[in-house]
Amino acid sequence: xxxDKNYSDSGAFLSYGLIIIGLALTSGLFMxxxxxxxxxxxxxxxxxxKNEIYAHYQKLDIxxxxxxxxxxxxxxxxxxxxxxxxxxxxxxxxMANTFVTIVTVLIFxxxxxxxxxxxxxxxxxxLSILIYKVSDLINKRSNKVQQELSNLTSHAQESFAxxxxxxxxxxxxxxxxxxxxxxxxxxxxxxxxxxxxxxFQPLMALMIGMSVLFTVWYGGHLVTAKKIExxxxxxxxxxxxxxxxxxxxxxxxxxxxxxxSASQERINEFLDTKPDINNTEMAPTExxxxxxxxxxxxxxxxxxxxxxxxVSFTLKKGEMLGITGPVGSGKSTIAQLISRIYDATAxxxxxxxxxxxxxxxxxxxxxxxxxxxxxxxxxxxxxxNISFSANNxxxxxxxxxxxxxxxxxxNIIGFPEKFDxxxxxxxxxxxxxxxxxxxxxxxxxxxxDMLVFDDCLSAVDTETESFILNNLKQIMKNKTCIIIxxxxxxxxxxDKILILDGGKIIxxxxxxxLLKLKGKYFNLYELQKN
Numbered sequence: 001x002x003x004d005k006n007y008s009d010s011g012a013f014l015s016y017g018l019i020i021i022g023l024a025l026t027s028g029l030f031m032x033x034x035x036x037x038x039x040x041x042x043x044x045x046x047x048x049x050k051n052e053i054y055a056h057y058q059k060l061d062i063x064x065x066x067x068x069x070x071x072x073x074x075x076x077x078x079x080x081x082x083x084x085x086x087x088x089x090x091x092x093x094x095m096a097n098t099f100v101t102i103v104t105v106l107i108f109x110x111x112x113x114x115x116x117x118x119x120x121x122x123x124x125x126x127l128s129i130l131i132y133k134v135s136d137l138i139n140k141r142s143n144k145v146q147q148e149l150s151n152l153t154s155h156a157q158e159s160f161a162x163x164x165x166x167x168x169x170x171x172x173x174x175x176x177x178x179x180x181x182x183x184x185x186x187x188x189x190x191x192x193x194x195x196x197x198x199x200f201q202p203l204m205a206l207m208i209g210m211s212v213l214f215t216v217w218y219g220g221h222l223v224t225a226k227k228i229e230x231x232x233x234x235x236x237x238x239x240x241x242x243x244x245x246x247x248x249x250x251x252x253x254x255x256x257x258x259x260x261s262a263s264q265e266r267i268n269e270f271l272d273t274k275p276d277i278n279n280t281e282m283a284p285t286e287x288x289x290x291x292x293x294x295x296x297x298x299x300x301x302x303x304x305x306x307x308x309x310x311v312s313f314t315l316k317k318g319e320m321l322g323i324t325g326p327v328g329s330g331k332s333t334i335a336q337l338i339s340r341i342y343d344a345t346a347x348x349x350x351x352x353x354x355x356x357x358x359x360x361x362x363x364x365x366x367x368x369x370x371x372x373x374x375x376x377x378x379x380x381x382x383x384x385n386i387s388f389s390a391n392n393x394x395x396x397x398x399x400x401x402x403x404x405x406x407x408x409x410x411n412i413i414g415f416p417e418k419f420d421x422x423x424x425x426x427x428x429x430x431x432x433x434x435x436x437x438x439x440x441x442x443x444x445x446x447x448x449d450m451l452v453f454d455d456c457l458s459a460v461d462t463e464t465e466s467f468i469l470n471n472l473k474q475i476m477k478n479k480t481c482i483i484i485x486x487x488x489x490x491x492x493x494x495d496k497i498l499i500l501d502g503g504k505i506i507x508x509x510x511x512x513x514l515l516k517l518k519g520k521y522f523n524l525y526e527l528q529k530n
Contacts, residue, residue, distance in 0.1 A: 034093055042089025046081055053077045053267065061277040062341050066302045076270055080263035087260030091253045098246035098253070105239050112235070113228050119218045120211055120240055124247040127207035132254050134200055139259060141193040148186040155182055204244065211240045276301075277340055279361035287359060287367040288449040289352030291315045291338065291480065296347035297503075298333055307333040309503040310347065315496065320473075320481040322491025324524065325500035331484045332373060335454045338482070339368050369443035371456040375435045382412055383419040385438055389446045402445035405471040407464050408437035433460045440468065450480040457490050465490060488525045497521065 054077060065073075109117040159166065159175050166175055219233040291314070298308045307330040315321045323331050336342050337349060340361060349356040356364070369389075377385050386402055387394040394402075399419060403409040411434050415421040423430055423438075430438065436456050443451060451472070457465045469490070472481060483491050491497055492511040499507040499514070499521050507519050514521035 031097075034096070038093040038096075039089045042085045042092075045088050046085040049081050049084065049267070050077055053081070053270065056271055056273075059275050060273060061275045062336075063276060063301050064273060076266055080266050083256075083259045083263040084267065086256050091256040091260070094246075094249045094253050098249055101242065101246045105242055109236065109239055112232050113222060116215065116219055116222055116228065116232075116236060119214045120236055120243075122214065123207045123211045124243060127204065127244070128247050130203050130207070131200075131249075131252055134196065134203065135252050135254075136258075137196050138193065138200075141189065141196055145186070145189045145193050148182070148189050152179070152182045152186050155179055208240065208244050212237055215240060277343060277361070281358055281360045283360060284363045285354065285359040286352050287364055288479070289317050290350075291450075292350040293334075294348045294350065296337065296344045296349060298330075298337060298342060298345045300342075307503055308337075308344075311500075311503070311505055312347075313496075313498060313505065313508065315480060315482070317480055318478045319495040320476070320483065320493070322494030322497040323482065323484045323500065324486055324488065324491055324497065324521070326486075329500040330503040331500055332454050335370065335372075335452045335482065335484060338450070338452060339365055339370050366446075367449040369446050369448035369451045371436075371439050371443045371451075371453050373455045375439040375456070377423050377430070377435055377438060379423070381417075381420050381422055382415075382438060385423060386419075386441045386445060388442055394445055398445055399441075402441040403438075405444055405468070405475060406437045406441035407460070407467050407471075408434060408441060411437075433464070436460060437464075437468070444472075444475055447475075448479070451476055451482070453481075453483045453485070453490075455485050457485060457487070462489055469493060488521075488528050492525075499524075 057073065057077075106117065109120065155175075155178060159179070166172060215236045216233060219228065219236060222228045223230050223233065293311050293313050295310045295312055296308055297306065297310055299306045307328075311330070311334070313321075323334060325331055333342075337344055338356075340356060343357065351359060351364075378388065383396070383399055386399050396419070400409065403412055403419075412419055412421070423435075436458075437460065440453075440456060457468065460468070465487075466489075469483075473493075483494060485491055495510065497507075497509065497511060497514055498505050499519075501520070507514055507517060507521050509517070515525060
């Protein structure tokens with residue numbers, strides 16, 4: 001009988017052991033499937049949301065970018081989207097896991113003794129509240145740390161970008177000391193964050209210890225009263241540890257939800273922003289023809305400054321227009337209105353007999369070659385920078401011809417890697433004149449219907465300037481060209497010249513006609529001639 005009893009006990013032990021292993025494997029399988037479903041889904045949501053935000057950024061106009069910093073744009077597409085993903089992924093998963101675990105364990109514990117179950121649960125809600133409070137403090141401190149890191153990074157980035165100016169003015173020590181000061185602030189904020197994070201584990205250990213202590217104390221009392229068996233006490237202690245993370249995660253998940261809510265509001269703020277410049281015509285439109293400004297006025301929305309005041313002029317197809325005037329007279333504004341970077345506040349711009357707002361926006365910009373004042377080159381090869389306007393699909397001969405016409409070919413050939421030379425961030429490895437000429441090559445390789453030069457010859461000498469302008473006369477035959485420059489030498493060969501001052505046209509005519517007037521243009525010509 002004793003042998004049979006031992007055999008029976010061994011069999012029960014083995015069967016219970018196999019059941020525990022089976023349950024553990026089943027739990028692991030479902031945890032794997034849950035992570036594969038929810039976490040993978042959250043990554044897909046993150047991917048789609050980032051693409052949606054980036055696509056929306058592309059649609060917004062220049063006013064939006066003047067009102068928001070690059071850091072803010074990047075933060076919303078990275079940090080804010082990441083916080084939303086934490087809600088759609090881990091937060092949802094842990095909420096489901098917490099609910100199932102608490103309900104399952106609660107049923108088992110209530111079947112043993114409801115009073116002991118209540119005692120076990122007493123410290124756990126306090127654990128959730130404490131974790132929530134600590135998580136909230138960690139979140140606030142983390143935001144502060146991120147802000148200081150952003151300041152530190154921005155200072156370092158600005159130092160690297162302006163290294164030529166820093167060295168020219170011997171300001172290396174000042175910038176190093178400034179970086180040290182910002183680094184010290186960043187270190188102090190990190191230490192404050194580490195101090196708060198150090199409370200996390202002790203608080204959890206305290207709450208778990210109190211729950212275990214209550215379990216042993218009250219459980220021992222129940223065993224003495226023969227209401228439960230002694231083996232129920234270690235069973236309840238194991239359940240305490242099983243419930244620890246679910247209750248701790250309640251506070252953590254609550255904090256995640258709050259962060260996600262705030263981040264989604266910030267994301268929606270941008271997604272709800274509508275561009276002021278809209279495309280009302282889907283079909284391609286003819287952009288080659290006469291340009292007419294009819295009493296055009298424009299006030300910059302971000303500053304309230306009126307740049308143009310009832311400006312009117314006509315430029316026929318194939319003509320070259322020169323525009324000059326003092327700083328702030330509205331020269332560059334005309335270029336921005338023609339390419340619809342902005343829309344006129346009042347008046348009309350007529351292109352080929354049709355209001356410019358009724359042209360296909362994409363087709364309009366595709367057929368205008370704009371060379372802006374501030375040249376921007378990508379961190380890529382010279383070849384790819386020149387061919388940028390058509391998805392880098394031009395032949396090497398097209399690129400070389402554009403470089404020759406822009407008078408930059410000889411410079412490029414002089415580099416060891418020639419057209420495969422990497423220009424560095426914002427073209428820092430090139431001189432100002434070389435960058436301008438690469439930008440000109442980028443515009444003329446498009447063979448556009450209209451070419452707009454916005455003071456983009458300021459960094460080249462007069463000989464190179466003359467060479468480029470002579471090439472333009474051949475390239476732009478039967479096409480429209482606008483040259484904006486404070487230098488008379490750049491515009492004197494134009495068919496028509498406008499002199500702006502205070503947003504108004506004060507003189508207009510050909511070079512010879514304006515000289516005969518002996519007005520503003522004549523004075524400018526005489527001053528620059530000497």
